[in-house]
Amino acid sequence: MDAPRAIDRLSGGAIERMVRGIRTGDRAAFREFFFVFQPEVFRFIFRLTRDRQIAEDLTQDAFVRFWEARERLDETGSPASYLFRIARNLVVDEAERRKPSVDIASAPDEVLVRYSRDPEEEYARRLAADEVLNALTYLPERSRVAFVLSRYHDMSYDEIAATMHISLQTVKNQVSRALTLLRKRLAENDGA
Amino acid sequence: MSYLPRMIDASFMVKVLRGHAAQEEREFLDAWLKESDAHREEFAAVVEIWERAGRAGSPGVPDPSKQWARIEAAIGSRVEMSGPVHMDHPPVRMTDQRRRPMRMMRTIGAGALLLIAMAGLTTGIFWMAGRNHPQPTASEHRDRGIGSELEYATANGRRAMIPLPDGTVVHLNAASRLTVDPAFGGAERRVTLEGEAYFAVASDPARPFRVYTGASFTEVRGTEFGVRYRRDKIDVVVSRGKVRFVSRSKGGSVDLERGEGVTATSAGELSRPHRVDLHVSLAWRENRLAFKKTPLEDVMTEIEEVYDVHVEFRNTAARSRTLTGTFSVDAIDVVLSQIALAMDVSIDRNGRTVVVR
Numbered sequence: 001m002d003a004p005r006a007i008d009r010l011s012g013g014a015i016e017r018m019v020r021g022i023r024t025g026d027r028a029a030f031r032e033f034f035f036v037f038q039p040e041v042f043r044f045i046f047r048l049t050r051d052r053q054i055a056e057d058l059t060q061d062a063f064v065r066f067w068e069a070r071e072r073l074d075e076t077g078s079p080a081s082y083l084f085r086i087a088r089n090l091v092v093d094e095a096e097r098r099k100p101s102v103d104i105a106s107a108p109d110e111v112l113v114r115y116s117r118d119p120e121e122e123y124a125r126r127l128a129a130d131e132v133l134n135a136l137t138y139l140p141e142r143s144r145v146a147f148v149l150s151r152y153h154d155m156s157y158d159e160i161a162a163t164m165h166i167s168l169q170t171v172k173n174q175v176s177r178a179l180t181l182l183r184k185r186l187a188e189n190d191g192a
Numbered sequence: 193m194s195y196l197p198r199m200i201d202a203s204f205m206v207k208v209l210r211g212h213a214a215q216e217e218r219e220f221l222d223a224w225l226k227e228s229d230a231h232r233e234e235f236a237a238v239v240e241i242w243e244r245a246g247r248a249g250s251p252g253v254p255d256p257s258k259q260w261a262r263i264e265a266a267i268g269s270r271v272e273m274s275g276p277v278h279m280d281h282p283p284v285r286m287t288d289q290r291r292r293p294m295r296m297m298r299t300i301g302a303g304a305l306l307l308i309a310m311a312g313l314t315t316g317i318f319w320m321a322g323r324n325h326p327q328p329t330a331s332e333h334r335d336r337g338i339g340s341e342l343e344y345a346t347a348n349g350r351r352a353m354i355p356l357p358d359g360t361v362v363h364l365n366a367a368s369r370l371t372v373d374p375a376f377g378g379a380e381r382r383v384t385l386e387g388e389a390y391f392a393v394a395s396d397p398a399r400p401f402r403v404y405t406g407a408s409f410t411e412v413r414g415t416e417f418g419v420r421y422r423r424d425k426i427d428v429v430v431s432r433g434k435v436r437f438v439s440r441s442k443g444g445s446v447d448l449e450r451g452e453g454v455t456a457t458s459a460g461e462l463s464r465p466h467r468v469d470l471h472v473s474l475a476w477r478e479n480r481l482a483f484k485k486t487p488l489e490d491v492m493t494e495i496e497e498v499y500d501v502h503v504e505f506r507n508t509a510a511r512s513r514t515l516t517g518t519f520s521v522d523a524i525d526v527v528l529s530q531i532a533l534a535m536d537v538s539i540d541r542n543g544r545t546v547v548v549r
Contacts, residue, residue, distance in 0.1 A: 027264075027267075031260060031264075031359075032355055034256070034259075034260055034263065035256055035260070035355050035359050035361055036353065036355055036361070038253065038256045038259065038260075039253045039256075039361070039392070042251070042253045042254065043251055043253065046251045047251070052251070052254075055251075056254050056259070059254075059259065060259055060262055060263055060266070063263050064263055064266045064267055067263075067267050068267075131244075132241070132244050132245040133245075147245075150206065150210075151242070151245050151246065156212055157203070157207070157212075171203075172201070172203035172204070173201075173203070175202065175203040175206060176201040176202040176203040179202035179203075179206070179238055179241055179242075180202060182241050182245070183237055183238075183241055186241065186244070
């Protein structure tokens with residue numbers, strides 16, 4: 001039974017058509033592409049940073065960079081993979097830049113919460129059983145990205161490998177590692 | 193591609209859970225599970241974390257129109273749409289086949305394909321032309337909208353994401369049909385829904401976005417909400433902004449805000465607005481199935497729609513038992529076994545046939 005795909009809900013043809021347009025500098029095609037992928041990219045970045053403002057800024061940057069690289073876009077490769085790769089790199093750079101004050105990869109949740117003043121987001125936080133998302137912030141960057149893409153963005157291991165530029169076996173190892181670490185941390189939380 | 197690993201790790205279990213595994217791989221896991229309690233416990237722990245992670249909410253997304261405006265500024269705005277535009281000679285760039293927006297889309301006439309394909313480029317023009325011609329003649333008809341009716345339909349087990357020319361994005365759930373009115377983008381942005389969809393509506397205060405369902409419609413200006421119109425019952429839930437629900441036949445209306453919902457019959461009888469659990473109502477968007485005191489009969493109807501299976505009830509007494517819980521959509525056998533356990537029935541699947549005993 002095929003699971004519905006988040007990225008590919010439009011047929012490949014529609015995305016390819018947009019990408020062909022983008023390569024020739026067609027802004028209308030790029031606009032269409034943006035409206036299709038913006039929610040996925042924002043959510044991806046938000047899940048990694050857990051900061052609404054940063055996620056919003058980086059989403060914007062990701063699309064601008066995608067546009068700037070339009071002439072180098074590979075028609076045969078997956079544009080989604082390329083877009084997510086840009087997004088991930090931006091998140092890593094941002095974390096690096098902020099390191100003295102906030103280390104996103106290892107900061108306890110209290111530190112990250114300071115940045116989320118959006119009441120809607122607070123509401124969503126309360127609603128969700130989101131210890132898992134908290135626990136995610138403690139994972140090493142690679143396993144976090146691999147897990148998030150697999151769990152929330154419907155990517156297959158092959159697609160994750162293409163997105164992260166790592167081997168299929170490494171993707172599997174990172175997903176396994178994420179689950180092991182999450183299990184350990186959640187068991188600690190439940191016990192506390 | 194299927195290949196069997198030397199040992200089973202969490203990533204292999206996840207692959208099976210997500211329905212990405214081949215028959216051979218599923219059997220390999222089954223055999224491994226039969227080997228020992230320890231193996232079964234390990235699998236249960238992975239399933240638990242996977243499911244638990246799936247229950248975490250999906251963050252709300254910033255208004256795409258506003259964000260697009262900033263991106264456009266960042267990439268340097270070149271005015272591509274200035275100057276006179278002759279709609280009689282639209283700049284057709286591709287053939288209709290290649291521009292087909294979706295595999296499962298059915299269109300009324302080939303001209304519609306060309307027009308919708310161009311809509312992204314010429315949206316602004318349509319609007320302006322619409323204002324210049326308040327009383328359009330038949331030949332000017334398409335200046336006021338997308339030109340001809342477009343219909344998008346999803347079969348059981350399928351879903352679609354449909355970008356509309358105004359920037360609105362519609363997520364169409366399984367077994368649903370969305371019709372975009374030929375005059376979409378004229379005075380109103382009108383679509384008709386049968387089934388279930390989630391709308392992230394691009395903001396445009398001048399042109400209300402209306403979803404017609406039976407004898408009522410839901411009107412918004414720029415917001416996010418879900419509409420479900422199945423089996424003569426309409427449910428509307430709002431996850432962002434404000435929405436007005438109007439009964440055309442009875443003339444009543446209700447205003448809804450975030451976290452509120454209303455139920456109506458297809459004849460237009462309205463309920464009072466009530467609080468809704470967005471995690472339950474919009475679970476399908478997150479690839480989840482969520483039920484709250486839902487009769488098993490309705491649960492199985494949803495299973496039919498989502499997985500494209502046929503359900504037979506051999507246990508009539510169980511039909512009215514109610515279920516509360518959340519399941520991940522991507523693992524039908526896991527979902528069925530969990531439902532069976534919770535409902536104290538036995539559920540067997542043989543291909544596309546599911547039997548409840």
